[in-house]
Amino acid sequence: MKNLGTASIAALRQYVRAAESAGADTSALFTKAGLDPAILDSNEDRINGEQFQSFILLLCELTNNPILGLETGDFVQPGSYSVLGYITMSCATLGEAVARIAPFEKLVGDMGTTGLAMAQGSIKLTWHCNYDDPIVRPQVVDNVFASWVTYARWLADDTAASPTRVRLKRQSPGAELEQAYRQRWNCPVQFGADEDSITLKQELMNTRLRQPDPMLRKTLEAHALTQLASLDTDTDLTSRVKHSIQQQLLHGITRQDMVAEDLGITSRTLQRKLSQEGVSYQKLLDEVRQKMAEDYLLNSDLTIPDIALRLGYSETTSFHRKFKAVEGKTPGEFRAYSA
Template sequence: MKNLGTASVAALRQYVRAAESAGTDTSALFAQANLDPNILDSDDGRIDGEQFQHFIRLLCELTDNPILGLETGDFVQPGSYSVLGYITMSCATLGEAVARIAPFEKLVGDMGTTGLAIAQGSITLTWNCNYDDPVVRPQVIDNVFASWVNYARWLADDTEASPTSVRLQRELPGVELEKAYRNRWNCPVQFGADEDSITLKQDLLDTRLRQPDPMLRKTLEAHALTQLASLDTLDTDTDLTSQVKHSIQHQLTQGITRQDMVADDLGMTSRTLQRKLSQEGVSYQKLLDEVRQKMAEDYLLNSDLSIPDIALRLGYSETTSFHRKFKAVTGQTPGEFRQTKTGN
């Protein structure tokens, strides 16, 4: 079975808000999906992907609504995208906001991944859904595209902004329902396509957004990178190494790296931590190096922070030490790595 990862509570909240607006009581669904309704009060909470897929399946069965996903897209808010939503709010143009989707979409959840291609004056966003339930999958894709369009219109303060075309792998849920798609997207919609994609004119990306704030965006992106690193370690490490890395990441946001503080954070002595890590075949320094490297690459790829600023954030006393360590791992200096990967 495919690992569906996790989903943010913000994503769940959008479905619940739509259901409650339609008069649907979701309390029983939480129990059936083994979810605590109180989790909706959490700003940074996450739920298991299998639980999220199951919840949507139950909601589909309860409402018997073939365009549930399309309609839930009407309830998108900046908070629906977790910290990514607030990052895009602070961007200067729609293109700048779109460029933030792929690097940070994991913060919203592991429901799918976005691809981007530009050709002949158009930009195409392709979304590959990870959910495999045949009932849930088309609704999630509809929700993602409907949410994108509605949110982009809100960001640009332009209710008329529309894609040039939308292609969906799902079959048309009924001729009488095709109008619902056209009314919302105001463009041709192809059903039974070979991919799920949304295309818009490239010049639409130059649209100025309502409240750009470059300093706030950089701050939010730094926070988002820390969250991403935390999610990555939770996906791949043992409980102890995950906890140690998470604590290190938290320290690095303060520009500090001390083993005794990590041990204290985990409720043990520094010697006990060292012994437990040794039993798992790792050392504190190795975990610190891994966290630093991961965060360094994220900062270089997904932020505009200067290299000396990145070195400072990662707890290096000198930029030259950061250069030397980074090159030992990648074979490139931080500047060369950024240039090669981003062209900047």
């Protein structure tokens, strides 16, 4: 069976709130899923993914609601995203908040991973669900997308903010229920698609949020990185190294020995273990640098030489060369194209 990782209590709590609002008695579901209801009072504990998937399946069977996931999105709160929720609250723009999803979504749980791609005038968020139960999977995807839209509208203080298009792998729940998706998202929704994705107008990313606080965001991100490191295990070395690199790069440091020390191993051991996983330290460094570079270019006013310095490049020309090799554009062209 596929390892489904863990999920935060905050993610479980959202489903429970939705169920109780609909008048469902969830007490028996906790017992069947092997969960103690008292866990809802904890903000730090996590449950394993198999238990979370089992709880959602039991809830689907109890409610017999084919659009359960869509409706649970109405019950999202900042706390539903753990620390990530408070990080996004402190961002200056919606684009800044969106850029924080992928690096920190593991704090919410291992339900899936987010990909972000830019096309002319639009941004596409793709979500890859890790849950494999055929009943649970579509409900989890619906929940994630419905929660994103509801939460983004709240962050931006704009109830009219909507995607331009949503594509779902799930099959149509029927013509009558399809209308519930279009009413909530106010955009075309395609069922039976080859991906699960939301497309947004790029100009929407410039929307100012209600409580920007750059200093608080920095503090929360440092705390989030510490939490991420504590979640990782020895079987997830690549992820641990990437998180450590990201933390070091916040100080412009790229040294492998310092990352190894942070992980409690020698530099030689780190090199050997990465080699066994078919990657190198330099490759991981390049990947993290590229993501952070794109974030800085899209969501900050830092000059390109300043960004290069922050990412540990000794010369701006080296940054230009590396960035263009990956993106096909110089940092300046990338920023101008995305403006």
